[in-house]
Amino acid sequence: MAEGxxxxxxxxxxxxxxPDSGKVVLGPGLTTQQSSHGSEGVVTHGGILRQKGEATFWVDIATHNPQTAEGDQVLGIxxxxxxxxxxxxxxxASNALLPGLAFEGATRRNRPRLNPGDLVLARLKVANRDMDPELTCVTSGGKSAGMGHLEGGLLREISLGLCRRLRGKNCxxxxxxGSRKKFELCVGMNGRMWLKTEAPMDAVLLANAIEASELMSDKQVTKLVNRISSGWS
Incomplete structure (x- = not known):
């Protein structure tokens, strides 16, 4: 997998x-073996092989199965x-409990009113094999920090590899x-993405572009966005 x-x-x-020289870094989903041609990277988990620089490789595991841990943000219904x-x-495998007081400013007399089908961005407060998951919509300091009820918008299920990529720096x-269209985006580490735009159809176009970008290089992403944005006013 050559640079570029x-x-x-x-x-x-x-x-x-x-590479024949220098330090090689192999991330998740990879191991190394010696062959008659020198050192080779060997894939141990299916997914998307990515490279940074000349000697850093890893696999974005292509799965939709949640692999969440305490502290992760998730999108829940x-x-x-x-x-x-x-x-x-x-x-x-188990549904999560979201206490009515786990919202910024919530009291026993003033709790949020949520209905079946409503979407929330929350943080996993408890996540272990012996207990059902528990959520909270506040930080350790009691602030919402953008968590809570998400109104409107479009919900999509995406791979965990794409989740990590979207939540990383310089995506x-x-x-x-973002340089062409104003939108709101929330990505949960349980394989869900929520996107909201002023025009509902724009949300569909943006979500499609984001999903399509998973297998693209940066240059291909730029071409894709240029193409779909050419018709925007």
Missing amino acids: TGPRVVVPGDRFPL IIGNAGEGFLVDIGG RVLTEL
Whole structure:
């Protein structure tokens, strides 16, 4: 995988040559083996092979199965009440509990009114095998920091690799789209993305572009955004 080439889909057992000199860094989904041609990278988990610089490689694991941990932000769908709180679908094996007081400024007399189907951005407060997940919509300092009820917008399920890419720094597709169109975006580490624009159809176009960018190089992303934005006023 030479410098400058775009990411590509790989499966376990795929191999690629590694640089002959210098320090090589292999991230998740990869190991190394010696062959008659020198050192080779060997794929151990299917996904998207990515490269940074000349000697850093990793695989974005192509899965939709949530692999969340305590502290992760998730996008949840309210499915009903649970005592003084709410039962929330976060895409895992168990539904999560969101206490009614786990919102900024909430009191027993002043709690948010959420209905089945409503979407919330929340943080996993409890996440272990022995207990059902518990959510909160406040930071350790009691502030919402953008968490809570998300009104309107478009919800999509995306791969966890794309989730990490969108939440990382200097994401090319978000930079390119943000320079041309105003939108709100929330990405949960449970494989969900929420996007809101002034015109609902624009949200569909932007979401499609974001999903399509997963297998593209930065140059390809720029061309894609230029093409879809040419018709915007």
